[in-house]
Amino acid sequence: MANHYLHNVQGLFDTIAPNYDRMNNIISLGTHRHWRRQTMAQIHLRPTDHVLDLCCGTGDWTIALAQELTATDGVIGLDFSAPMLKIAQQKVHQAHVDKQVWLRRGNAMHLPFHDNQFDVVTIGFGLRNLPDKVQGLAEIYRVLKPGGQLICLETSQPDQPLIKPVWQWYFTRVVPWFGRLFAHQYQEYAYLQETTRHFVSYRQLVTLFQQTGFTQVHYQRFNFGAAAAHFGTKPATTEVHHD
Known part of the structure; x- marks a missing residue:
């Protein structure tokens, strides 16, 4: 079931790759760049x-990270999605960070x-598309060094009574319409708004981090709760975590 799910989601991202950056700017009204800058400001990267x-x-986030590092292949x-990676490779070359990425x-x-293996793992707007968020977090925990940090930037759900209905209207009605108008991809963006609307709350994500073994x-x-950055640290000890 998970493999079938991944195949379908992969096909979706392969399809939307050519319009992905433009649609991100349109849907978030450009604010996704601000979210990433604010999140980056809280990551204390060492050059190596x-x-x-x-x-x-x-x-985009790969390049921003690479610009803070000096090590060859410092960022993986x-x-x-091969089409996504093809666009990423072009952007990496244009940003002159080929050696770091x-x-x-x-x-x-x-x-x-x-x-x-890694000092830091970042995941931006990707966790909600995994068929098993718990397994995805466990894999991240596994590859992080003890003392390493996970940073997850993700869409979220406002909970203020005046904001929440406007947010729901925007994602259920406007986002798919934008997909049809600007990219001729109504179904794809209808799916993406569903993953956003049904993703765990920011409080539930804290619990998932903690259940995986992350501390701190x-x-x-951001934007009244439309997005959130979550931070967690793998304990410096290498003891096996049990729920």
């Missing part, structure tokens, strides 16, 4: 850190990396 940017898409950007195609549910879990919300 090794970073995994998971579900890297067209590479992983995604399951290695783009790989792979499955976030079964990461092709050794245990305790905290979050920052």
Whole structure:
């Protein structure tokens, strides 16, 4: 079932890849760049850190991370969509960070990396598309070094009574319409708004982080809760975590 799900979602992202960046700007009204800058400001990267940017898409966060690092292949950007990675490679070259970035195609549910390999793992707007969020978080935990940090930037759901109905209207009605108007891809963007609307709340995501074994879990919300960045640290000890 999970493989069938991944195949379908991969096909969707393969299809929307050419319009992905433009549609992100339209749907978020350009605010997704602000969210990422605000999140980046809270990541204390060392120039020699090794970073995994998971579900890297067209590479915007991968590039931002690479610009903070000096190590060759300091950032690995992983995604399951070849068309997305092709666009990311072009952008990496244009940003002159080819030496710092290695783009790989792979499955976030079964990461092709050794245990305790990365100082930092980032995942932007990708966790909600995994068929099993718990398994995805467990894989991230596995590949992080003890003391390493996970940063997850994701769409979220406002809970203020005056904001929530406007947000629901925007995502259920406006976002699919934008997909039809600007990209001729109504069904694809109808699916994406569904994953956004039904994703766990920011409080539930804190619980998932903690159940996986992450400590020092905290979050920052953006745009009245339309998005949130969650931070968690793998304990410095290497003891096996049990729920």
